[in-house]
Amino acid sequence: MTKSNLQKVLESGAFAVTGELGPPKSGQRDVIEHHASHLKGVVDSVNITDNQTAIVRTSSIATGRILLDMGIEPNVQMTVRDRNRIAIQADVLGAVALGMKNILCIQGDHATLGNEPKAKNVNDLDSMNLISALKKMRDEQEFIGGDKLDAPIDLYIGAVANPFADPFEYRPYRLAKKIEAGAQFIQTQVIFDMERFERYMKIVVDMGLHEKAHIIAGITPLKSLGAARYMKNNVAGMIVPDHIIDRLKGAKDKKAEGVNIAVEMIEHLKTIEGVAGVHIMAVAWEEIVPEIAERAGLLPRPTFD
Amino acid sequence: MIVAERKPLGEILKNLEPHKKVLILGCGECVTVCMTGGDKEARETALALSIARKKAGSPIEVKSHTVERQCEPEYLESARHLVEEADVVVSLACGVGIQNMNEYYADKRTLPGVNTTFMGMPTEQGVWTENCLGCGNCVLDETMGICPIARCSKSMLNGPCGGSQNGKCEVSKDIDCAWHLIVERLMKFNKLGALQEVKEPKDWSTSHHGGPRKMIREDVRL
Structure with a gap:
């Protein structure tokens, strides 16, 4: 089987770096290309969100094909919110036919939180x-139903984990269950509460889960105090501690401070046992990712023949 | 019980615009218990409609009556006289009762006076909560008596999702996370390990997704 670049990086033991792209609320290919261009050569794979926060956007698989055309490896996010098993399995085959290998399995935010709150949640x-x-x-x-595929497919299966959701005691076990189900790599929710993340990882490592799947830690550079407050109060399953808010509040240049925090956190994450890489989510601020990657000593990215 | 809430009076009035003689028909079962469509509510609704139409300069004759159970045909006969003399009936029963009325008195229209909302129970005075979706394949034995199909906003079999915080659902702080409750109850019974089994995708064909359902009991058929 052919492996994705992300799989090769993780299996080589290198500290992986993934990026994220939120497709636009339009059918503009050039907008997708513009945002993606900042990530080329800087990350090993780019997550493409699937109608994130239940807001209608260009489909993740279509966007993934555009990235492949640009020589960037996509990591297609797929929620179970909008499609039944017939549509989902069809889309998996479609993604594979279009050259995609990484699929990240997500439940998806509830539709009532998005821009089609009257939608049926599938x-x-x-x-x-x-x-x-x-x-x-x-x-x-x-x-799922037992019928056979006509030919084998290559997939690198990802899942998400949120150490900041409750009940905290159960979260490592939930991760174990996802790995048991077949997840090969894990991307976490954005980390701001490093203390809680370290507690979580300690349990994860004690359970030996880091040896069964590659765990990539989520980071988001904060662009402003407003963004920090918004995440603290409005994003499902997110913890933003007050010391982060205070640090931004006290900073003259909020953007620069947001980047400083992100770089420091990446440096810290590198030292935590069981963390196999970092997932930098700078949606609509992709141009900052090269600077963060450079300053955090993540460049150049490994390449494989 | 089946929980329902009365339609806004304006909506009922709009439906009644062409009519002069109306029967408001209550039901003595679930809608009585949830204080939406029992005898008291039927009388109140009749009075409110009558006042509203009088005010609008288009008086209407409204009678009210309540049968013991609108969801079974044999209980509907007692209302025959009142149904026949009315132009139209407004039923305050659940959707089952409303349909039964339309079928039993096929020459007369029965309009809905309520929105049937869910199967649930009162959790405190004046508060009713959804508990069951009637999925046709009960998993309460696996989830410590807390239904993840009805009470998890995403009907997850392998929950909780990442949106659960402080025991509440991401949809609203007024909704308890069912999976949080399940995990807590499993811990109480020292059975958390039971959650590590990956549950197969649910068979939804036993629910409405398999088409409208019918139960046939040959042993009790005549």
Whole structure:
């Protein structure tokens, strides 16, 4: 089987770097290309959100193909919110046919939080079922219902973990379950509460989960005090401690301070046992990622023949 | 019980615009218990409609009556006289009762006076909460008696999702995270390990997704 670049990086033992791109609320290819161009050569793979926060945007798979055309490897996010198992499995095959290998399995924010609050939430599968389904399609060439695929497919299966959601005691076990279901790499929710993340990782490492899947820690550079407050108060499953808010409040140049915080956090994450890489989510601020990667000593990125 | 809430009076009035003689029909079962469509509410609704139409300069004759159970045909006969003399009936029963009325008195229209909302129970005075979606494949044995299909906003079988914080659902701070409750209850019974089994995708064909359902019991058929 052919491996994705992300899989090669993680399996080589190098500290991985992934980026993120939120497709536009338009069908403008050039807008996607503009945002993605900042990430080329700076990250190993770019997550493409799937109608993130339940807001309608260009489809993640279509955007993924545009990135491939630019020589950037996509990591296609796929929620179970908007499609049933028929549509999801069809889209997996479509993504594979278009050259995509990384798929990140996500439940998806509830539709009432987005711009189509009257929509039907599908949730035919849950995120755990999606992970199992991808594994079954790849390893057994079988659909959920038992019918056979006509030919094998290559997939690198990802899942998300949120150490900041509750109940905290259960979160490492939930991660274990996702790995058991078939997740090979994990990307975490944005980390601001480093103390809680370290507590979480300690349990994860004690359980040996970091040896079964590659855990990539989520980082977001804060652009402003408003952004920090918004995340603290409005984003589901997120903790932004007061010391971060205070630090931004006291800074003259908020953007520069946001970048400083991100770089320091990456440096810290590198020292935490079990962390295999960093996922830099600078949606609509992609141009800052090269600077962060450079300052955090993450460049150049490894290449494989 | 089946919980319902009365439609806004304006909506009922709009539906009644062409009519002069109306019967408001209550039901003595669930909608009585949830204080939406029992005898008291039928009388109140009749009075409110009558006053509103009088004020609008288009008086209407409104009678009210309540049958023991609108969802079974044999209980509807007692209302025959009142139904026949009315132009139209407004039912305060759940959607089942309203449809039963339309079928039983097929020559007469029965309009909905309520929105049927869910299967649930009162959790405190004046508060009712959804508990069951009637999915046709009960998992309460696996989830410590707390339904993740009805009470998790995403109907997850392998929850909780990443939006659960401080025991509350991401949809609203007024909604308890069902999976938080399940995890807590499993811990109380020292059974958290049971959650580590990856649950297969749910068979939704036993629910409405398999088409409208029918139960046939050959052993009790005549």
